[in-house]
Amino acid sequence: MTVQQLIDSSGFSPVNAGGDARDRAISGVYCCDLLSIAMGHAPADCAWVTVMANMNTLAVAALADVACVVLAEGAALDDASAEKAKLQGITVLSTDLPVFDAALRVHTMLR
């Protein structure tokens, strides 16, 4: 499944759709809110589900090469962070679902 297909079919709201990144195939789902753990363990090309919504989330997403970020529990980026997501072409989606349910939805779509 590509990032674009996740955007189209997940029901999650796109905060930033991301540029070329939308063609990327999603390799799996990863959940964690502690950034250094996510940094060290999030697999490249995964959909990363977290409630940590700040500038540093985006830095980790870009550096660890995740395919997209899913903000769960209604977590929201502030304006400056949303702008950074746009500038860096990082796909960010948001949902009111809890972390597990959001991850399960992505996982189910991947199967």
Place this chain on the structure above:
Amino acid sequence: MNDRIVLTYHVSPEDFTRAGEASSDVKNKLKQMGVSPSAVRKVAIAMYEGEINMVIHANGGDITVEITPEKIVMILKDVGPGIADVEKAMQEGYSTAPDHVRSLGFGAGMGLPNMKNYTDDIQIDTKLGVGTTVTMTINL
């Protein structure tokens, strides 16, 4: 690739919104140079952790990245407080990060362990009250 490329960056103290800019820049440059994605990812992760450590603990500092066809060497130098117990600091889960930093999602005690895990060699030269120089090497 040229034989040797040197990149230098200054890391601002206590500026969490800009932390990661140096690592992102290195990542993009390495990609353009055609360095393998797995090596680029290792450099990005190790350097970002170092950059964040400088922001959290050391009032910023300076980073030099040397790129040759054989290896990438990152030298992170600060004039911060130094690391009291390097062995402890290398343990997963050990952290001295303050609460306001933890609320941003840091302070999991994974910084130095990640830097060790994602590099082929790490040397930490630290002196209390003087500063710390971390030298990380990734072989290509």
